Amino acid sequence: MSSVKPDKQQQHDVFQAIADPTRRSLLQLLVDRELPVTTLTGHFPMSRTAVSKHLRILSEAGLVTERKVGRERRYRLEPEPLLELKRWLAFYDRYWDNKLDALKRLVESDES
Amino acid sequence: MSSVKPDKQQQHDVFQAIADPTRRSLLQLLVDRELPVTTLTGHFPMSRTAVSKHLRILSEAGLVTERKVGRERRYRLEPEPLLELKRWLAFYDRYWDNKLDALKRLVESDES
DNA sequence: CAAAAGCGAAACCATTTGGTTTCATTTTAT
DNA sequence: ATAAAATGAAACCAAATGGTTTCGCTTTTG
Numbered sequence: 591m592s593s594v595k596p597d598k599q600q601q602h603d604v605f606q607a608i609a610d611p612t613r614r615s616l617l618q619l620l621v622d623r624e625l626p627v628t629t630l631t632g633h634f635p636m637s638r639t640a641v642s643k644h645l646r647i648l649s650e651a652g653l654v655t656e657r658k659v660g661r662e663r664r665y666r667l668e669p670e671p672l673l674e675l676k677r678w679l680a681f682y683d684r685y686w687d688n689k690l691d692a693l694k695r696l697v698e699s700d701e702s
Numbered sequence: 703m704s705s706v707k708p709d710k711q712q713q714h715d716v717f718q719a720i721a722d723p724t725r726r727s728l729l730q731l732l733v734d735r736e737l738p739v740t741t742l743t744g745h746f747p748m749s750r751t752a753v754s755k756h757l758r759i760l761s762e763a764g765l766v767t768e769r770k771v772g773r774e775r776r777y778r779l780e781p782e783p784l785l786e787l788k789r790w791l792a793f794y795d796r797y798w799d800n801k802l803d804a805l806k807r808l809v810e811s812d813e814s
Numbered sequence: 815c816a817a818a819a820g821c822g823a824a825a826c827c828a829t830t831t832g833g834t835t836t837c838a839t840t841t842t843a844t
Numbered sequence: 845a846t847a848a849a850a851t852g853a854a855a856c857c858a859a860a861t862g863g864t865t866t867c868g869c870t871t872t873t874g
Contacts, residue, residue: 605720605721605722605723605726606721608717608721609717609718609720609721610717610831610832611717612832614717614790618793621794626850626851627850627851627852628849628850628851636832636833636834637833637834637835638850638851639833639834639835639851639852639853640832640833640834642851642852643831643832643833643852644832646852660840660841660842660850661840661841661842661849661850661851662841662849662850662851663850663851663852669794669797669798672791672794673798675787675791676791678726679784679787679788679791681730682733682781682784685781686781686785722861722862724862738820738821739820739821739822740819740820740821748862748863748864749863749864749865750820750821751821751822751823751863751864751865752862752863752864754821754822755822755861755862755863756862758822772820772870772871772872773819773820773821773870773871773872774819774820774821774871775820775821775822
């Protein structure tokens with residue numbers, strides 16, 4: 591009768607994943623090339639383990655994948671999930687593309 | 703000689719601001735209209751104070767502004783900071799726009 | 815004027831986050 | 845066969861996050 595709490599592991603989404611500057615840099619570094627954790631760590635003032643945990647979060651969000659090569663584990667950028675962000679952002683395109691909207695808001699707020 | 707700790711107040715950027723789903727909803731609700739805190743709170747299962755704190759964070763990121771109207775404080779969407787996100791995201795456009803890049807990566811990783 | 819509405823500030827709390835160090839495991843190099 | 849390299853897992857910690865309740869201030873309404 592083991593009643594050890596179900597222990598729900600909180601998944602990360604793409605919005606949370608890119609919220610951290612270190613993780614954004616990691617994505618940047620992985621553009622056009624696979625890199626192992628140790629190499630990536632060289633670019634940050636923190637331990638390899640910390641970088642590893644950031645990679646894990648990126649992985650949960652689907653933004654990187656890994657493949658074992660010998661004793662290395664090479665990480666690769668997986669940009670597809672960024673499309674969700676792109677779509678979210680596209681909603682606000684009206685504010686820049688459509689000058690009429692700005693005018694509309696101006697008129698509407700002018701009720702003095 | 704007042705030596706009261708500088709008290710650095712951690713500013714929030716646009717990446718952190720949109721990381722929270724409640725805050726993304728708030729932005730959504732403010733599209734094309736100003737709304738006071740109480741009205742906004744009606745859309746969430748949390749206290750007015752909690753919503754107020756989310757608005758504060760959005761404000762720090764420059765995503766909303768407020769103006770006092772009587773005893774109300776009306777919040778308005780300020781989409782400009784989203785351009786930073788847009789620019790950041792644009793960097794990865796190559797992955798979708800340029801099919802040649804996919805090929806390039808494929809070839810480069812084939813060094814067996 | 816007194817009550818109510820609208821709101822932020824403050825104090826408080828549990829959980830998450832971002833980091834650390836230590837340890838065990840797998841794979842390569844001597 | 846050992847030693848070293850590469851790495852994730854685990855335990856731990858301080859600070860940030862996301863929420864609450866209480867309080868006080870300003871403005872409107874009756």
